[in-house]
Amino acid sequence: MMTNDFAGLEAAQEQAIQKARKRVIESIGKNMDLYGITQSTGLLYGLMFFQDKPMNLDEMGQAMEMSKTSMSTGIRTLVDLNMVNKVWEKGSRKDLYEVERDWHQTFADFFVLKWRKAVELNLMALRRSKAELDKLAESGGSEALHALIGGDLEKIRQAIDYYLWLDRVIDLMESGEIFKHVPKEEPSS
Template sequence: MNNWVGMSEEQVGIIQKARKRVIESIGKNMDLYGVTLSSGHLYGMMFFQDKPMTLDEMGEGMGMSKTSMSTGVRTLTDLKMVHKVWEPGSRKDLYEVEPDWYQTFADYFAIKWRKQTEMNLQAVRKSLSELKRLKEAYQDNEQLQKIVNTDINKLEEAVRYYMWLGRLIDTFESGEIFSLVPKEEPVKP
């Protein structure tokens, strides 16, 4: 998959060592975010390819089964880190990494944050509703009113936070985040 023509073994070795270091680092970092180490390594390996890869090529490059590669690619595709591409004359599915790491970051966190935010907001709103009904039903109980009011205030603050987080996620999904925090311009050789 790499064109090593015209390079010495030493030169190839240095390139491979440098790539392996980055692939290992990517794998470990992605593991921190809930992506398996092997899927992180797969992403790292694909990052260094100059062309889209088939599942067979990935399996060969990783020394793993096509089934394992399929699972890893599905995970990376769901996170918008890898996408399927079409190539004329090819009957096999081909995949490549999203080259825009900024967009990959934005997509990854938007997907994760949106899911968690919606789940938490749903729980908070359900609890708020129950506490408000309890407060209304037992207006004559001062101790209960005090505890419930404290909890309601905390949960209403949580709703405000999750609404703000939703707007932040919107800036990631729309790309507006990049006007607020611009991407670094490529360094010209």
């Protein structure tokens, strides 16, 4: 059973709408690499963006002309990034998905999810290495050794400072405070 959104429309009209959609979908798909997402998954997202109803994997595969397997993995990527939500609809045994419409939130979520993790991992590595070098410095050694360690420690210190700053930027996104500084509605000038 295939529902057709364009039922009853003239071919030329449908074509015009499809063309308008296609441009947007492809632009979205092309720029989604910033989210670390493959182009085809980006196109899937773009497709779903124009859907008024939740889609199931079979519909996606049909529309994308790709395998159901690929839809499954693609959609998981999108769900993991909170870009797409799984929705429940009684009567249907199939999993249904729809795009998250609050893109501001989507962006903030992505930022928190990905960049926070990077910050944490890098900070951990930096602190461990700092501790090792501190210890090495304490255990005596030549002048040359201390100069070398000092250089590395200074670089590490700067890096840590940066990540702590970045962490606070991420806080801004997570807390929603960003919307105080940059309101969703364009200030009417």
